[in-house]
Amino acid sequence: MELVELARSLVAFRTEIPPGNEEGCARYIYDFLADLHIEGTELRLDSFEAGRANLVARFGPSEPGLLLGGHIDVVPAGDESAWSHPPFEGFVGGGRLYGRGAADMKTGLAAMLKAVEATSKGKMRRGLVFVATAGEEVGFDGLKALYARKLIPEGAARLGIMGEPTSLRPIRAHKGLADFRISVSGRSGHASRPELGVNAIEKCASIIEALSAWRRTLSKTPDRDLGCTIATPTMVRGGTKSNVIPDSCELIVDTRWVPKHGTAFVEKGLNSIIASLKTKDPTLDAQVELMYDSYSLKLPQSHPAVKLAESITGFKSEVAPYGTEAALYTKHGVPSIVLGPGNLKQAHIVDEFVQVSEAKRALSIYTKMIQSVCQP
Ligand SMILES: [Zn+2]
Numbered sequence: 001m002e003l004v005e006l007a008r009s010l011v012a013f014r015t016e017i018p019p020g021n022e023e024g025c026a027r028y029i030y031d032f033l034a035d036l037h038i039e040g041t042e043l044r045l046d047s048f049e050a051g052r053a054n055l056v057a058r059f060g061p062s063e064p065g066l067l068l069g070g071h072i073d074v075v076p077a078g079d080e081s082a083w084s085h086p087p088f089e090g091f092v093g094g095g096r097l098y099g100r101g102a103a104d105m106k107t108g109l110a111a112m113l114k115a116v117e118a119t120s121k122g123k124m125r126r127g128l129v130f131v132a133t134a135g136e137e138v139g140f141d142g143l144k145a146l147y148a149r150k151l152i153p154e155g156a157a158r159l160g161i162m163g164e165p166t167s168l169r170p171i172r173a174h175k176g177l178a179d180f181r182i183s184v185s186g187r188s189g190h191a192s193r194p195e196l197g198v199n200a201i202e203k204c205a206s207i208i209e210a211l212s213a214w215r216r217t218l219s220k221t222p223d224r225d226l227g228c229t230i231a232t233p234t235m236v237r238g239g240t241k242s243n244v245i246p247d248s249c250e251l252i253v254d255t256r257w258v259p260k261h262g263t264a265f266v267e268k269g270l271n272s273i274i275a276s277l278k279t280k281d282p283t284l285d286a287q288v289e290l291m292y293d294s295y296s297l298k299l300p301q302s303h304p305a306v307k308l309a310e311s312i313t314g315f316k317s318e319v320a321p322y323g324t325e326a327a328l329y330t331k332h333g334v335p336s337i338v339l340g341p342g343n344l345k346q347a348h349i350v351d352e353f354v355q356v357s358e359a360k361r362a363l364s365i366y367t368k369m370i371q372s373v374c375q376p
Contacts, residue, residue, distance in 0.1 A: 003363055004097060004356055006032070007110035008090030010072075011099040015134075017073040019051065022134035022142070025072045026053040029132050032113055033057050038120045046151055048134070054142045056151055057130040059116070065126025066373040067157035067334050068112040068366065069143075069325055070164070071136030074101035075348045082350045096353040103342030107354045108163025108362065111341060115366035122375040129156050136325060139292050143325050147332055155333030159305035161369060162326045165342030165354070166318075168361055170309035172337050173225050173319040175256040176296030176327065178263040180270055182207060184238075185285040188247035197245035198283050201238045204249040207286060208233050210273045211253065223258035225298065225319050231255045231266065252291075256321075263293040295327035297336070305335050312368045313339065320344075339365070 001009070013025035023045075030045050042058040055072075077087035077100040085091035087100040097107065109132055116130060131152065135141030146152050184204045189197030211231055222228040231253055238249030255266045270288045278284050299306050306317045317337070322344070326336035341362035342354040 003110055003114045003359055004092060006113060007097055007102070007107040007354075007359060008092070010106035010110055011090040011097070011101050012088055014088050015073045016076045016100070017135060017137050020073050020134055021051050022072040023047060023051050023053040026055040026132060026134070029055050029109070029113065033116065033130070036117055036120050044151065046146065048142070048145050052134045052142070054134050054146055055132040056146065059128040060124030060374060061127055063126045064155060064157045065128055066370055067129040067131065067160035067329065067336070068115070069131040069133070069160055069162050069329065069336070070105050070109040070112060070340075071133045071142070071325065072109070073134055073137050074104065074106070075137050078350065084351050092356070095356050097356055097359070098351060098353045100352055102346070102352050102354045103165040104347035104352070105164050105340055105342065107342060107359045108165065108340035111359055111362035112163055112366050114363050115370055118363070118367045119370045119375060122371065124374050125376060126374045127157070128370060128374045133325065140294060140325055140328055143328055147328070152332070157334045159308070159373065160326065160329045160334040160336030161309070161366070162324050162329075162336060162338045163340035163362070164324050164338050165340050165344050165347055166320070166338055167343050168313055168339065168341060168358060168365065169315045170306060170313055170317040170337050170339045171320045171326075172301065172303070172306045172317040173298040174296060174321065174323055174327070175226050175258055176262065176294060177323045178255045178257065178266050178293035179291045180253045180255065180267070181289045181291050182251040182253060182270065182274075183287045183289065184249040184251065186245065186247045186249070189245040191243040191245055194245060197247070200246045200249035203281075203284050203286065204236065204238060204251050206277055206281070206284070207251060207273065210277060214269060214273060223260060226258045229255065229257040229261045229266065231269070257296065259296045259298045263290065294323045295331050297324070297327040297330055299330070299335055299337065303335060305337050308369070308372060309337050309339055312365055312372070
């Protein structure tokens, strides 16, 4: 099967998350790899929930070599009537493949699978690992589950590549992320007598203001590659009725931190903002709760994985504003970069597409990667 056909077949699986439903697509990848009949192949379909599955494949000797990774799930297509072509049809025209997941990142997965096929006759001196995960778009659920159950060993490869859409530019660093919920409590009362209640929305406003000041402080100590840690209020929910003093207000804060900081630093920062507001206003009652976090990534430009990717692609490595599984793999002993077909601008939008020529270049890059790491 040709590369574009394979990518189309993967796009055709409706792996929108929620709910995910990745199992059918994971099984399809399993069958594709099994049909290659590569000697010593170890394939594992990891069904971790009803309808949900990861796929882990190993080829060649146990000496750690290369890990190719990507995710099967896609963000929802939304209103399908807004699409010029049905989002799961995999329409090809004008040198582009259209569909939900065409860029993020089923074409990357297809190019990796075809690269495994293209190199399957070569003599493997180091192992090759291929991982397709579920639930990446909702906090790396699938990959975390794989590591939690030790289905991928620590240091599974000497370097890794995530096929996320980077226009084939190697990405060697990105910020970490942590989302927090700040629950502000007050006391309800009639809106005509505000002095008798404690207005949780007003209290929340004071926190938002303090956050802006903190952001200005953080901007003074940037990371050389990644800029500064930021904390942004992104959602506010509070109040029950127009004439009732609100007794609760919830604030969601999205934070993106540079490697020298981390989730604990940001959490401490938020707590001290509240502690300091409390000294001026004892009626302030707010709790900070971590909802979700993920790691940052920072490989030095001199790292062999970065050097190799730069020499094969012909592009200098860059840094990115978004988080990826590369950070999690790196944390588990597989220094990883992000490098794949498709433009990030195409991810998560209506009429998402990937250039067919770029998909083909990705196949050639992944093939060279396997050859130089596993078949030197
Ligand atoms: Zn992605």
